[in-house]
Amino acid sequence: MTKKIEAIVREEKLADVKDALRQAGIVGMNVTEVRGHGRQGGIILAGRSGSTQVDLLPKVQFNIVLSDHNVEKTVEVIRQAAFTGQSGDGLIFVLPVDDVIRISTGERGHDAITYEGDIDTLPQSNGRTRVVT
Numbered sequence: 001m002t003k004k005i006e007a008i009v010r011e012e013k014l015a016d017v018k019d020a021l022r023q024a025g026i027v028g029m030n031v032t033e034v035r036g037h038g039r040q041g042g043i044i045l046a047g048r049s050g051s052t053q054v055d056l057l058p059k060v061q062f063n064i065v066l067s068d069h070n071v072e073k074t075v076e077v078i079r080q081a082a083f084t085g086q087s088g089d090g091l092i093f094v095l096p097v098d099d100v101i102r103i104s105t106g107e108r109g110h111d112a113i114t115y116e117g118d119i120d121t122l123p124q125s126n127g128r129t130r131v132v133t
């Protein structure tokens with residue numbers, strides 16, 4: 001089963017989250033710039049000529065398509081890297097993905113998002129230590 005993680009984080013956390021994902025073995029991903037607001041509805045900027053409501057705040061969105069069994073780990077990696085504990089830290093959405101097609105080869109599904117060294121390529125851990133010789 002393939003899932004998509006859409007993680008909306010603070011702009012200044014872009015490098016931290018990217019590095020943490022890389023370290024966790026996430027190879028395939030993309031990032032988009034988004035603007036939006038959560039439950040506070042934006043922020044109010046106080047200026048000399050009164051205050052203005054800025055209701056669409058810039059954020060960065062990480063898009064990662066990956067196998068089901070790597071979702072929880074990846075969510076934790078993102079949370080840790082994006083966390084400040086303050087309001088506005090962001091949100092992580094997890095969505096089902098019906099199919100993936102690699103254009104150059106026609107590979108589909110899991111095969112299409114398999115990269116050298118990616119956690120999706122590594123054998124699924126069964127909780128026991130495996131001795132590789």
Ligand SMILES: Nc1ncnc2c1ncn2[C@@H]1O[C@H](COP(=O)(O)OP(=O)(O)OP(=O)(O)O)[C@@H](O)[C@H]1O
Pocket residue numbers: 008034035036037038039040041057059086087088089090091
């Ligand atoms: N329901 C939603 N659907 C899509 N995007 C959303 C939704 N809610 C928030 N967002 C996006 O997620 C970003 C994160 O918002 P934010 O961190 O302020 O969340 P929050 O729910 O208000 O929690 P917090 O209390 O931490 O501020 C928003 O700036 C917006 O881009």
Ligand SMILES: [Mg+2]
Pocket residue numbers: 037038039040041087088
């Ligand atoms: Mg908020």
